[in-house]
Amino acid sequence: MVGEQRVAVVGGGAAGMMAACRAAGLGAQVWLLEKTDRLGKKLRLSGKGRCNLTNVADLRTFIDHFGATGPFLYGAFSRFFNEDLRAFFAERGVPTVVERGGRVFPASGDAHQVAEALVTELRHLGVRICLRTAASALVVEHGRVRGLRTGSGEEIVAGAVIVATGGASYPRTGSTGDGYRLTESVGHTVVPIRPALVPLVTGGDLAPRLQGLSLRNVEARLLLDGREIGREFGEMLFTHDGVSGPIVLTLSGRAVDALGQGWLELSINLKPALSEEQLDRRLLRDLDQYGRRTFRAILKGLLPRKLVDPFAALAGIPGDKPAHQITADERARVRTLLQDLRLVITGHHPLAEAIITAGGVDTREINPRTMESRLVRGLYFCGEVLDVQADTGGYNLQAAFSTGWLAGESAARAMTE
Numbered sequence: 001m002v003g004e005q006r007v008a009v010v011g012g013g014a015a016g017m018m019a020a021c022r023a024a025g026l027g028a029q030v031w032l033l034e035k036t037d038r039l040g041k042k043l044r045l046s047g048k049g050r051c052n053l054t055n056v057a058d059l060r061t062f063i064d065h066f067g068a069t070g071p072f073l074y075g076a077f078s079r080f081f082n083e084d085l086r087a088f089f090a091e092r093g094v095p096t097v098v099e100r101g102g103r104v105f106p107a108s109g110d111a112h113q114v115a116e117a118l119v120t121e122l123r124h125l126g127v128r129i130c131l132r133t134a135a136s137a138l139v140v141e142h143g144r145v146r147g148l149r150t151g152s153g154e155e156i157v158a159g160a161v162i163v164a165t166g167g168a169s170y171p172r173t174g175s176t177g178d179g180y181r182l183t184e185s186v187g188h189t190v191v192p193i194r195p196a197l198v199p200l201v202t203g204g205d206l207a208p209r210l211q212g213l214s215l216r217n218v219e220a221r222l223l224l225d226g227r228e229i230g231r232e233f234g235e236m237l238f239t240h241d242g243v244s245g246p247i248v249l250t251l252s253g254r255a256v257d258a259l260g261q262g263w264l265e266l267s268i269n270l271k272p273a274l275s276e277e278q279l280d281r282r283l284l285r286d287l288d289q290y291g292r293r294t295f296r297a298i299l300k301g302l303l304p305r306k307l308v309d310p311f312a313a314l315a316g317i318p319g320d321k322p323a324h325q326i327t328a329d330e331r332a333r334v335r336t337l338l339q340d341l342r343l344v345i346t347g348h349h350p351l352a353e354a355i356i357t358a359g360g361v362d363t364r365e366i367n368p369r370t371m372e373s374r375l376v377r378g379l380y381f382c383g384e385v386l387d388v389q390a391d392t393g394g395y396n397l398q399a400a401f402s403t404g405w406l407a408g409e410s411a412a413r414a415m416t417e
Contacts, residue, residue, distance in 0.1 A: 003147070003156070003157030003158065003159075004146075004157060004158075004159045005028075005029060005159050005415050005416075006028075006029045006030070006031060006147075006156075006157065006158040006159060006160075006415070007020075007023045007028045007029065007030045007031070007158060007159070007160045007161075007162065007408070007411045007412060007415055008030075008031045008033065008147065008148060008156055008158035008160070008161045008162070009023070009030060009031070009032045009033065009161075009162045009164055009408075010033050010135045010148065010161065010162065010163050010164060010165055010178075010179070010182070011033070011034065011035075011163070011164035011165040011166055011174075011179070011383070011385075012032055012033070012034030012036075012039040012040065012129070012131075012164075013039075013040060013041075013042055013043060013164060013166050013173075013174075013175075013383060013384075013400070014040065014042075014043045014118075014383065014397055014400040014401060014404065015164040015166075015382040015383025015384070015400040015401065015403060015404035015407075016032065016034075016162070016164030016165075016382070016383065016404065017032070017039060017040060017043075017115075017118040017119070017122060017404070018118065018382075018400070018401045018404030018405050018408065019162045019164055019380075019382050019404040019405070019407045019408035019411070020032045020122055020125075020127050020162075020408060021118065021121050021122060021125060021127070021408065022404070022405045022407075022408030022409050022412065023162075023408035023409070023411050023412040023415075024122070024125035024126060024127045024408075024412075025125055025412075026408075026409060026412035026413065026416065027412065027416050028411065028412035028415050028416060029415075030125075030126075030127045030128065031127070031128045031130060031156065031158070032122065032127050032128065032129050032130065033130045033133045033134070033135055033148075033150070033156075034129070034130065034131050034132075034133065034174070035132065035133065035134035035135075035151075035174050035178070036131070036132070036173070036174040037131055037132055038131070039115065039118070039119050039122075039129065039131075040114075040115030040118060040119065041172075041173035041174055042166065042170050042173040042174070042175060043111060043114060043115045043397075044111045044112050044115050045111065045170070045173065046111055046397065047105065047111060049110070049111050050105050050106075050109045050110070050111060051105060051106055051110075051111035051114045051397075052103050052104065052105055052392075052393065052394040052397065053085060053086075053089070053096060053104050053105065053106065053114065053394055053397055053398070053401075054082040054085050054086070054104045054394040054395075054397060054398040054401075055082065055101070055102045055103055055104060055393050055394040055395055055398065056082060056098055056102040056104060057082075057102050057393075057395075059074075059077055059081065062077065062081075062082075062395060062398070063077075065390040065391055065393070065395045066388055066389065066390045066395065066399070067389075067390075069363050069387055069388045069389075070388070070390075072363040072366075072368050072386075072388060073368070073388060073399055073402065073403070074368065075368040075369045075370075075406065076368070076371070076399070076402040076403045076405070076406045077398075077402050079402070079405060079406050079409065080401065080402045080405035080406065081398075081402065082104070082398055085398060085401050085402075086104060089106070089114065089117060092117040092120070092121060093117060094106050094107075094108070094113055094114060094117045095107045101393055102393070102394075103393055103394050104394055133150055133151070133152075134150060134151040134178065135148045135149070135150060135151075135165075135178065135182060136148075136149050136150060136151045137149045137182070137185065138161060138182055138183075138185065138186050138376075138379070139155065140186050140376055140379075143375075143376060143377060144376065144377040144378050145158070145159075145160065145161045145376055145377065145378040145379045146158070146159075147161065148161055159378055159414070159415050160378045160379075160380065160411035160412075160414055160415055161378065161379055161380070162371075162380040162381070162382060162407045162408065162411055163179050163182060163183060163361075163379070163380070163381050163382075163385055164179075164381075164382050164383045164385065164404060164407070165177075165178045165179030165182070165383075165385050166179070166357075166383060166384045166385060167193065167356060167357025167360065167384040167385065168180075168193055168351055168352075168357050169195065169351055169352060169353070169354040169355065169356060169357050170352065170354075171352050175357075175384070177193065177357075179360075179361070179381075179385035180193065180360070180361070180385070183361050183381075183385075186375070186376050186379070187375050187376070188361055188362065188365055188373065188375060188376075189361075189362040189364075189365060190359070190360060190361055190362065190387075191359040191360060191361075191362050191387040192359050193351070193357050193358065193359035193360060194256050194257070194351065194357075194358050194359055195252070195256055195348060195349065195350065195351040195353070195354030195357070195358065196252060196253040196256065196354055196355070196356050196357065196358035196389050197249045197250075197252060197253070197354055197355035197356050197389075197391065197392060198249070198252045198256065198348050198349050198351075198353060198354035198355070199239055199242060199243065199244035199248065199249070199252070199348065199349045199353070200242045200243050200244070200248055200251075200252055200255055200266070200345050200347070200348050200349075201241050201242040201345070201346050201347035201348060201349070202241070202242040202243060202266070202343040202344060202345060202346060203343070203344040203345075203346045204343070204344065206238075206310055206314075206343060207238050207239060207240075207241065207242050207243060207343065208240055208241065209310050210238035210306055210307060210310060211238055211239060211240050212237075212238065212306075213237070213238045213304060213306045213307060214235060214236070214237045214238075214245065215235065215236050215237075215238075215245075215268070215270070215304070216234075216235045217233070217234070217235075217272070217273070218233070218234075218235075218236060218247075218268055218269060218270055218272060219231065219232070219233045219268070219269040219272040220232050220233075220236060220247050220248065220251060220266055220267065220268055220269075221266070221267040221269070222251045222254055222255055222258070222264070222265075222266060222267075222345075223263075223264070223265045223266070223267055223342075224258045224261060224262050224263070224264055225262040225263050226263075229254055229258060230250075230251045230254045230255075232246075232247035232250050232251055233247065233272065234246050234247045235247060236248050236268070242343075242345075242347075243266065243343065246392055248266075249355065249391070249392055250391035250392060251266075252348060253358055253389065253391075255345055255348065256348050256358070259345065259347065259348070263344075264344070264345040265342050265343065265344055265345060266342065266343045266345055267340050267341070267342050268340075268341040268342075268343070269338075269339045269340065269341075270302075270303065270338050270339065270341060271302075271338050271339055272339075274339075276335065276339065279335055279338060279339065280331070280335055283331055283334060283335060284331070286298050286301060286302075286323070287323045287324065287326055287331065288324075290323055291322065291323050291324030292322065292323070292324065293322070293323050294319060294320050294321065294322060294323065295312060295317050295318065295319055295320070295321045295322075295323060295326060296308055296309070296312060296319035296320065297323070298323050299311060299312060299319075302338065311337065311341075314337055314341070315330070315333050315334050315337055316330075316333065317330050317333075317334070355392070355396075356384060356389050356396055357384055357389070358387075358389045359387055360384065360385050360386050360387040360388070361381055361385055361386050361387060362387055363386060363387050363388065366381055366386070370406065370407075370410035371403055371406050371407035371410055372407075372410055372411075372414075378411075378414065380407040380410060380411050381403070381407065382400070382403035382404040382406070382407040382408075383399075383400040383403060383404060384396070384400060386403065388403075
């Protein structure tokens with residue numbers, strides 16, 4: 001009967017480790033199964049190796065960053081939120097600092113420290129860690145989970161199973177979509193998965209010519225058949241085949257969903273701090289004051305050097321044309337391009353390169369107050385396997401930790417009460 005009181009957690013990422021910590025901390029016997037040879041592989045890579053744990057934004061702002069499925073997280077965030085998370089790690093020797101945009105990082109700037117703090121806590125609490133152990137099937141009888149089978153054919157008896165297998169991005173870290181197959185096999189619906197927070201591919205040769213150029217304090221609008229479907233302000237980057245960087249990644253989920261629905265463009269405002277009239281006056285002043293200079297020289301005062309010649313070509317004005325010969329029509333073209341430089345979005349990088357996976361287990365089939373399945377008793381979910389996803393800034397990791405905490409708590413109480 002001991003096995004029937006066991007909590008089995010499938011997946012040793014951020015959500016799974018937190019779920020195991022919480023369940024064991026409440027007195028449950030916990031087994032943690034991880035298919036790779038190390039816990040927290042993706043967590044160790046997060047935030048470019050610095051681990052953007054969470055954000056100091058308030059609850060409503062947090063929820064807004066998750067879009068349509070955001071309200072599902074109220075239950076998890078009410079049990080364990082950003083300040084709770086910071087306190088959790090501080091108590092385990094990982095103090096945190098707040099950086100630009102409210103992003104929270106470990107003071108050490110080392111994602112490994114975050115992962116190791118969780119591993120140490122798991123060992124301290126007596127969690128049985130089973131590395132190189134994949135779950136191949138859930139065992140369900142009469143609408144209740146009874147355990148799971150591993151890839152080697154072993155059956156592990158458990159009264160509660162927490163699925164924390166992650167998404168399908170970064171497969172080398174172990175996130176290969178296993179959780180979707182497991183849960184579909186017991187009747188759950190999986191919202192079609194697709195990449196989110198992913199670089200976009202653009203048509204033409206502008207992006208390749210500007211590869212490596214980073215633009216700061218610009219505004220990007222995502223347009224579908226000329227209608228705005230998203231807008232962000234901040235930093236972006238040109239790549240060998242398109243665009244990336246924080247504001248592009250934030251818009252990428254909407255871009256992925258919109259591809260194939262019409263003409264998709266990214267409009268870049270290089271001078272968002274100026275109104276159209278103010279920018280026109282600035283151009284007139286420069287052209288009058290530096291009339292003997294070339295158009296290229298005028299542009300050098302307005303744009304990053306790498307963008308000057310491609311911009312002149314787009315404007316259809318020779319770079320060596322004297323500034324005092326620029327016509328009113330040409331000035332208007334320059335003004336328009338400075339505030340509405342367009343790139344056609346033709347695709348996106350593959351799911352394997354996405355920071356997170358959009359889609360996942362349908363949240364309508366999960367109790368948001370416990371993370372338990374509404375279809376199978378004793379089955380719980382947490383982390384990226386769920387159909388909840390946000391933009392960059394620490395929101396996704398907080399959701400992983402919060403849903404993991406709640407799933408672990410709920411499973412442990414069900415086993416120990």
